[in-house]
Amino acid sequence: MTIADGPALPKLIGERVKRREDPRLIQGQATYVDDIKLPGMLHLAFKRSDIAHGVIRSIDTSAAAAMEGVELVITGAELAEHLGPMPIGTPFPAPDHFSVATDKVRYVGEPVAVVVAEDRYIARDAADAIEVEYDELPAVVDPEAAMEADSATLHEGFERNIAVESYWGGTGVNPETAQPEDDSAVDAAFAEADVVVSQRMLNQRLAPNAMEPRGVVAQYEPGREYLTVWSATQNPHILRTLVAAMMGLGEHQVRAVAPEVGGGFGCKINIYGEEYVAAALSRLVKAPVKWIEDRTEAFLTTTHGRDLLGYIDLAAKSDGTITGLKARIIADIGAYEVLLTAMIPTLTGLMMNGVYRLPVVRHELTEVFTNKTPTDAYRGAGRPEGLYFLERAVDMVARELDMDPAEIRRKNFVPADEFPFATQSGLVYDSGNYEPCLDKALEVADWQGLLAERDAARAEGRIVGVGLSFYVEVCGLGPSAVVPTGGWEHSGVTVERGGKVTATTGASPHGQGNETTFAQMLADHFSIPLEDITILHGDTGVVKQGIGTFGSRSQAVGGAALISAAGKAGDKMKQFAAALMTDQEVSPEDLVFEDGRIQVEGAPEVSKTFAEVADYAYVPVPLPPGMEPGVSEEAFFEPENNTYPFGCHISMVEVDRDTGETKLLKLIAVDDCGNVINPLIVDGQVHGGLAQGIGQAMFEEVVYDEDGQPVTASFMDYVMPRAADLPVFELDRTVTPTPINPLGAKGVGEAGTIGSTPCVVNAAVDALAPFGVTHIEMPLRPERMWRLINEGGQS
Amino acid sequence: MEIKGEQEFNGPRELLYELLLDPDVLAGALPGVERFEEVGPETYESTMRVGIASVRGTYTGRVEVLEQAPPEAYRLRIDGSGKPGGVRADATVELSENGSGTTMHYRAEVKARGTIARLGGRLLGGVARLLIGQFFKSIEQQVDDRAA
Numbered sequence: 023m024t025i026a027d028g029p030a031l032p033k034l035i036g037e038r039v040k041r042r043e044d045p046r047l048i049q050g051q052a053t054y055v056d057d058i059k060l061p062g063m064l065h066l067a068f069k070r071s072d073i074a075h076g077v078i079r080s081i082d083t084s085a086a087a088a089m090e091g092v093e094l095v096i097t098g099a100e101l102a103e104h105l106g107p108m109p110i111g112t113p114f115p116a117p118d119h120f121s122v123a124t125d126k127v128r129y130v131g132e133p134v135a136v137v138v139a140e141d142r143y144i145a146r147d148a149a150d151a152i153e154v155e156y157d158e159l160p161a162v163v164d165p166e167a168a169m170e171a172d173s174a175t176l177h178e179g180f181e182r183n184i185a186v187e188s189y190w191g192g193t194g195v196n197p198e199t200a201q202p203e204d205d206s207a208v209d210a211a212f213a214e215a216d217v218v219v220s221q222r223m224l225n226q227r228l229a230p231n232a233m234e235p236r237g238v239v240a241q242y243e244p245g246r247e248y249l250t251v252w253s254a255t256q257n258p259h260i261l262r263t264l265v266a267a268m269m270g271l272g273e274h275q276v277r278a279v280a281p282e283v284g285g286g287f288g289c290k291i292n293i294y295g296e297e298y299v300a301a302a303l304s305r306l307v308k309a310p311v312k313w314i315e316d317r318t319e320a321f322l323t324t325t326h327g328r329d330l331l332g333y334i335d336l337a338a339k340s341d342g343t344i345t346g347l348k349a350r351i352i353a354d355i356g357a358y359e360v361l362l363t364a365m366i367p368t369l370t371g372l373m374m375n376g377v378y379r380l381p382v383v384r385h386e387l388t389e390v391f392t393n394k395t396p397t398d399a400y401r402g403a404g405r406p407e408g409l410y411f412l413e414r415a416v417d418m419v420a421r422e423l424d425m426d427p428a429e430i431r432r433k434n435f436v437p438a439d440e441f442p443f444a445t446q447s448g449l450v451y452d453s454g455n456y457e458p459c460l461d462k463a464l465e466v467a468d469w470q471g472l473l474a475e476r477d478a479a480r481a482e483g484r485i486v487g488v489g490l491s492f493y494v495e496v497c498g499l500g501p502s503a504v505v506p507t508g509g510w511e512h513s514g515v516t517v518e519r520g521g522k523v524t525a526t527t528g529a530s531p532h533g534q535g536n537e538t539t540f541a542q543m544l545a546d547h548f549s550i551p552l553e554d555i556t557i558l559h560g561d562t563g564v565v566k567q568g569i570g571t572f573g574s575r576s577q578a579v580g581g582a583a584l585i586s587a588a589g590k591a592g593d594k595m596k597q598f599a600a601a602l603m604t605d606q607e608v609s610p611e612d613l614v615f616e617d618g619r620i621q622v623e624g625a626p627e628v629s630k631t632f633a634e635v636a637d638y639a640y641v642p643v644p645l646p647p648g649m650e651p652g653v654s655e656e657a658f659f660e661p662e663n664n665t666y667p668f669g670c671h672i673s674m675v676e677v678d679r680d681t682g683e684t685k686l687l688k689l690i691a692v693d694d695c696g697n698v699i700n701p702l703i704v705d706g707q708v709h710g711g712l713a714q715g716i717g718q719a720m721f722e723e724v725v726y727d728e729d730g731q732p733v734t735a736s737f738m739d740y741v742m743p744r745a746a747d748l749p750v751f752e753l754d755r756t757v758t759p760t761p762i763n764p765l766g767a768k769g770v771g772e773a774g775t776i777g778s779t780p781c782v783v784n785a786a787v788d789a790l791a792p793f794g795v796t797h798i799e800m801p802l803r804p805e806r807m808w809r810l811i812n813e814g815g816q817s
Numbered sequence: 818m819e820i821k822g823e824q825e826f827n828g829p830r831e832l833l834y835e836l837l838l839d840p841d842v843l844a845g846a847l848p849g850v851e852r853f854e855e856v857g858p859e860t861y862e863s864t865m866r867v868g869i870a871s872v873r874g875t876y877t878g879r880v881e882v883l884e885q886a887p888p889e890a891y892r893l894r895i896d897g898s899g900k901p902g903g904v905r906a907d908a909t910v911e912l913s914e915n916g917s918g919t920t921m922h923y924r925a926e927v928k929a930r931g932t933i934a935r936l937g938g939r940l941l942g943g944v945a946r947l948l949i950g951q952f953f954k955s956i957e958q959q960v961d962d963r964a965a
Contacts, residue, residue: 072902072931130930150900318935731934739935 031549031617034542038702039552042538052282055237055254056314063239064093066300066313067145069135069152070322071127074163074393074730075174076156078125081135086148091140093307095148098122098134104302108295109264111506114186114364117177121295127156128176128357129393130732131322136299138307142314161730165331165354165390176357176391183391185355186364190371190447191348191384208384211346215337219418221797225407227329227354227724228717229740230400232532234284235320240300241310247271249305250563252279253297256286257570258530260507262562264293265301280560283532287714288399289325290532291572292361321735326724327400329354330367330407336415342423342430346382349374349411353389356396362403363396364389365506369404369496375445376412377456377494377668378434383446393730399572401714402775405495413491413780417787418796427490427784428464432457451494451666452760452768455694459756460492463670463692466754472674472688480792485677485811486687487789490670491781497695497769498578498665498762510660511575512567513583515544515591517653519640521618521633523548523555525587528568529580530560533710534771535703536576540584542699543765547588548595549615550632566656574769577699578665582763586657594653596620599635601646603628665760665768669693671777675785682808684720684786690752691777696759696768704770705753711774712751717743718775719782720802741801820906820945821924824953828960830912830919834888836959837910846955848948851875859883865897869944872933874899888912895925902931923949 046052069081083095098120107118122133135152139145160174167173168183175183191205212218232254239252249271255261255278262278269276283290296313304311315324335348353367371385420430435456436443443451463469472488479486500509514526523544527536541555558564571580596610599620606628614623621629642651674688691708698704721741725734734740759766779800786802787795794814798806826833836842840861844853852864859882866875878897885891895906908925933941 072934130934318932727934729928729930729934731930733935735935 031545031551034545034552035699037542037700039538039542039700041535041703042541043535047282054234054282054284055239055252058239058252058281058312060239060241060310063310063312064138064140064307065142065145066303066311067137067139067142067149068133068296069137069149069154070319071123071130071132071134073127073156073158074130074161075159075176076127077159078123078127078134079155079157082153083135085153086137086151089144089148089151091144092137092148093140094138094303095152096136096303098124101136101299101302104306105268105298108298108360109267110359110363111361112359112363112365114359116185116359116364117180119358119360121298129395130730131319131395132357133295136303138303138311161393161728163392163394163726163728163730165352165392168390168392169388176393180391184388185359185391186387186389188368188387189385193382205382205384208346208348208382211382212335212337212348215345216340217419217422218335218337219415219422220335221415221418223332223334223411223414223797224799225328225330225332225410226718226800227394227397228327228400228722229321229724229734230287230289230324230327231320231742232285232287232289235315235317236290236294236296236324237314238297238300239310239312240304242301242305244305244308248275248277249301250277250279251297251301252281254283254290255280255293256283256290256530256532256572258560258562259528259568260570261293261297265298268298269301269305277561277563279563280530280532283560286532286571287401288327288403288572291570292325292398317737318735321740322395322732325360325398326356326395327397327403328407328718329397330370332407332411334411334415336419338419338423340423342420342425342433344378344380344416344419344434347374347380347412348384350386351388353387354392354394354397355389356392356394358396360396360398363398366397366399366404367407370408372447372449373405373494373496374408374412375447375449376409377431377436377454377492379436380446385447394726401711402495402772403573405772406715406718406776406779409491409493409495409776410780413493414783414797417489417784421791421796428460428469431492432460449496450663452663452762453758454494454666454668455756455758456492456668459668459692459694460670462754462756463672463690466692466752467672467688467690469672472672476674479676485679485789486674487785487787487791488672488674489781489783489785489788490672491777491784492668492670493777494666494668495772495776496664497574497667497772498661499573499575500579501661501663505569507569509569509579510658511569511579511583512565512656512658513580513587514566514654514656515584515587517591517595517636517639519637521550521554521631521636523550524558525555525584526558526565527580527584528565529571529576530568531571531576534571534576535700535706536580539577539699539703540581543581543585544588547585547592547615548632549617567658574771576771577765577767578760578763578769579659579661581699581765581767582661583657583659585764586659587655590655590657591653594655595632595635595639597646597649598639598642598653599630602630602635602638659763661762663762665696665762667693667695667768667770667773669773669777671781673778673781673785675782675789677786677789677807677811679811682804682806682811684802684804684807686716686720686747686749686782688749688752689716689778689781691774692754692756693770693773693777694756694758695770695773697757697766698755699765699767707770708753708774709751711772712778713743713748715775715778716748716782719779719800720747723801818927818929818941819924820927820942822949823923824921825915825918826921826957826960827918828964830914831888832963833912833919833921833960836956836963838882838891842956842959846952846959848951867944867948869947870940871936872901872940872944874901902929902933904929904933
């Protein structure tokens, strides 16, 4: 058979290919959890505590149960017969935490009873009709006061509300023993320093605010003894594992599906009580059940992020050489430990080495329970907090020494020839080349020009400042040794009849664009059109194994698994192709994929089409000796280390003298995430990250009153950044590939939230420096800024 | 949050004091009251309907009158709850003669929970002022009626 030559296919890796998933997402053609409607489906509503701390005295469900359309009303104590305490994913000690409170409530929003009803409205009305009486206890709101001996305590066995305490310090972690060395050197470094800056800083509590709130549909089929759970989750495979365990089922009896998921930002890593409850109640009422979170519930019950208080001391010589760091961190983790709660603040200290050679470090961490919503990962998860503390402190040293903020960083950089670089905290940075990135950022921003512009504005009486930050972060989580769920990723690649390709990935996306980037990679690998490739994800019934999407791991770990599976599938395609060309004495090793054909390298006339070979693979007559029919391969990828992307952000702000309002005039981000598959998607990830990082610096904050009542539980009160608040970002890149995976890609999903926050605050402090201001707490609220302009000092 | 203010009335303070603690007068004067009954010594239970924005709903509550010092002062302890949440308030009322009539000084420390708390000072203060204003207008009317 002669096949006409197809058009030459351009290489797609590195191209700005538009996201293939967007048309359906923006045209209402996508299926989210709430779009799932099953016959006979019932609806859940949760009765939630409206007090922060108290013992449940009584729950009267009679009025609710008597309402028409109500199938079941069940309290936490009754539900505990069906569901045990929830599992967590960290090795730290944790108090029991039931999906629905059994005897005591510890934060506003904690569920105390559940209604199953015919529709959402009846369920909600019935939940409102449940009467709960509490013996109120004093609310614990301030984490420092929580550690005082006279504070009320949340959990038995956790005295002074302390969940986790850790300490390490010295001149480096001994890799043999993993123990910190003698830390008298820390005190010596501070005693000998020419300059020491000390600052208390709050990295405030944030609400993740995914555009789609949480939601779950659970269907237990008693006949098959099989449970299917659809959930707005970042990691359906982890959901399957944990729901199976909670339900007393094997993983072979549970299918978990993450349909379209409208953003996660870390808050959809945790497997929540509502997911377990839906599964358990579906089994109990013998019908599918649905629960969809409303926005107020999201503010009250979806995990919060950040909330770290840092006491930071940084020592330096008069020439700007940093000689030591002390960090005492208090993490307000809220009322309970959920999946990764206790682990997140540990990342803060691990990453506080930053991009610098730090001779000595002392790090103390205390995680404290308070009567607030539990915390867990939020975009950056521990690193934004650490880098904020560090980059603020470095800036303060520069100001103290009257040094240029760029030059103090340059002076202390880990030099390019010292990678892989072992940090004080025991991490090994895979690769890095910081100086060219700094230089590029200074050039793109026209740093000297910016400073001149600022000075000219000041001369006119305007309040303008410029700021800079340089971050390094950790991406590509695993390896398995450090990720409790396992740190690998899985992928399957099937060449279908007709030469089309279906691939699966365990890195379940919720905005990362894997359907596009992964297809680009396969299009180049097999030299076939992008349209011939489908990427499936998010369904444990389809994707055999997986871990999920968090820690900027999709490309660095998931992409590496994909390429590995593609390699195996490609090898088999070549074997079939060679078998089809036996008369031409072709060996598989001689073959390459080229423009829809499999050909002898450099000899396009000796070839078969990709489609032809695929068809042969499924009707293999004759079957080549030693081969199985078909082409469907899979691979696991286990990274040997994390990846450490980095970048430099520069900003310029202006503060209104009369109103105190801060306006972000410029933001320049030069990020290095290694090799880039799709620059458009990377830019998009950086844009979103910057908006959230700037949101923390300027607008966002979860606030509780002294009784533990949340006062920011709607978009009227919790200020999100809007498009009009943001300038046109100026983005650029340097490329330092990682040796950790075959793609050389490091990860970029969280970069924007890590560099931008200290960068913007540094600019704001620079703006107010003429007023004697040395530090400003986030967010940069107009009232706070106005006071500083008029009263000086610190906020 | 703290709610406080003062209000001038035309009548003598003895009359005002009496009116302010008369269950029948209160039942008529409190906006949206559907029930106001004495359930014990100086203790009342009431059902109130509030029709304002997101605190709309029916509230049931208990009012205790404490530390009476006629005709100068008394203290109230109020505990109410409804679908949008609840409030607990500790209020003091002081009456003083001002020559032509009576000046009332009131101060309440209000602790809210549920939606009401989340709305915080943004809405709660306004709602409270509106309801208190309606209440005073009604009491003023009664004072004028009695004084006339």
